[in-house]
Amino acid sequence: MKKIAIWMMAPLLALVLGTATAAPQNDLALGSGDVVKISVYNNPDLSLETRVSANGAITFPLIGQVSVAGLSSAAAEKKIAAALVSGNFVKNPQVNVLVTSLQSQQVSVLGQVLRPGRFPLDGSRNLLDVLALAGGVAAEGGDQVTILRTADGKTTKQVVDLTDVIRSGDQPANLDLNGNDVVYIERAPRFYIYGEVQRPGIFRIERSMTVLQALAAGGGLTPRGTERGLRIKRRDATGKIEIIEAKYDDLVRADDVLYVRESLF
Known part of the structure; x- marks a missing residue:
């Protein structure tokens, strides 16, 4: 196929x-550079939009620095709410953390x-x-x-x-x-074809591409071209160029140079 x-x-x-x-989005872990918008229900003075610092923390009113790196939004909400309760600042706080810019x-x-x-x-x-x-x-x-x-x-x-x-x-x-x-x-890997073909140039190598298919990609032979003596110039593992007498069912490799000779008759 x-x-x-x-x-x-x-x-x-x-x-x-x-x-x-x-x-x-609320399942993703927060990280440095993320911008979050935090609100506490019925406490507008605690609303805040801030960026997570390089050390993975934010500074929140009343409770100070809170480490949120690696936490989901839901986990960060619980952590801030727990700090507000433990500090006797807000009873039963309903905290909402919304990520407005996800940079991490x-x-x-x-x-x-x-x-x-x-x-x-x-x-x-x-x-x-x-x-x-x-x-x-x-x-x-x-x-x-x-x-x-x-x-x-x-x-x-x-x-x-x-x-x-x-x-x-x-x-x-x-x-x-x-x-x-x-x-x-x-x-994509490419090969080169020149000589007596209709469209010499550079072409993409399709999977398991043969020399015959490469000739078809080049538009086929010109009236002066010959199928005999097809040659491939290919670099070996050391970078040295070797010349190979090509057969139709040979596979084309990346950066191969296929040369089609002119018929002598």
Whole structure:
């Protein structure tokens, strides 16, 4: 079956995984840089809009500094309410914490996407959702996505094949993204073709692409071209260029240069 280019699939990303669920904003952990709006029912003097400091705390009237980093909005509400009660400031306080700007829980999407940048995870927490926010994979983008994440001072790398995910319709749980993850879409591998072909130039390598398919991508041979003596210039592991006598069913590799000779007769 002919492969469908990933960039054409981008508008279908959300449809493919219809069971994917967005995380409610109040379930996300607060962190440095987040802006929160806090109110206490029937106590307008305690209303406050503030930013979580670098050390993960806010300063609240009457009770002073409160550490909220790592807490959900609901947990932060309970912690502030408990401090108001223990200090005999308010009896049975009804505290509401609303996140107005989520800065700590963002993911960076870079490389071959239509709108690279940083995106909040307040409404989307999995890979395909975030790629959709970035406009989908661009035409030059490849099938593989690299996810970089840092935890406890250690950076790990995960490579995901988008074609396999979309074809299976099953997104594993480990594709859920966390704050400060980096998603990178590499450029699709390409090959070069020149000589006696109709459209010499640079072309995308489709999955399991053969020399015959590469010739078709170049528009086929010119009237002066010959199928005999097809050659591929390819760099080996040491970077040295080797010349290979190509056959139709040979697979094309990234950065191959395919040369079509002119017929002598």
